[in-house]
Amino acid sequence: MKTIQTTILYNKYKDLILLNKNIIVAGICAFFSAAFVTQFYYTQYNESHIANSVIALISEYSVYFPVFGLLFYRDNRYRYINPLTGKKDFKLIKTDIKKLLTALSISELAYSLSKISVTFQFLQLGIMPYQASMLGSFAASTVSILLINFLVTRVVKLFRT
Numbered sequence: 001m002k003t004i005q006t007t008i009l010y011n012k013y014k015d016l017i018l019l020n021k022n023i024i025v026a027g028i029c030a031f032f033s034a035a036f037v038t039q040f041y042y043t044q045y046n047e048s049h050i051a052n053s054v055i056a057l058i059s060e061y062s063v064y065f066p067v068f069g070l071l072f073y074r075d076n077r078y079r080y081i082n083p084l085t086g087k088k089d090f091k092l093i094k095t096d097i098k099k100l101l102t103a104l105s106i107s108e109l110a111y112s113l114s115k116i117s118v119t120f121q122f123l124q125l126g127i128m129p130y131q132a133s134m135l136g137s138f139a140a141s142t143v144s145i146l147l148i149n150f151l152v153t154r155v156v157k158l159f160r161t
Helices: 002-044 049-080 090-124 129-155
Strands: none
Touching: 002 049, 002 129, 049 090, 049 129, 090 129
């Protein structure tokens, strides 16, 4: 009985589950790259807390967006094939890209602001740069994931039922 309920629940929220999986996998990749770059940059070049916070954010985005884009495309490419003709529905692709970019833009703005401010605060407290970057990423990711889930389900309605 539980497996039937679990299957029904999974099928109902499949798109949202896959989106969150993609966000988390891309986030983990970005998380470790930012921690490495932050520690290296801080010890080798510049001990400025604000410069280090910005460098951490840039390194995260350079990993996050390509990984997320590839994963999202892989999981959702079936949605854009017209079942009758077998051809791609470019109008639907364009609409969904706009919705996804809207939701990502808002959530990433919240992520960026919270990442820089939290990382900066931790650096001010004397926490090691890689730890400050990791803690800042974790706090900012929590805010971002909650916000993007709200946006794709309630505001832009990315996934149709």
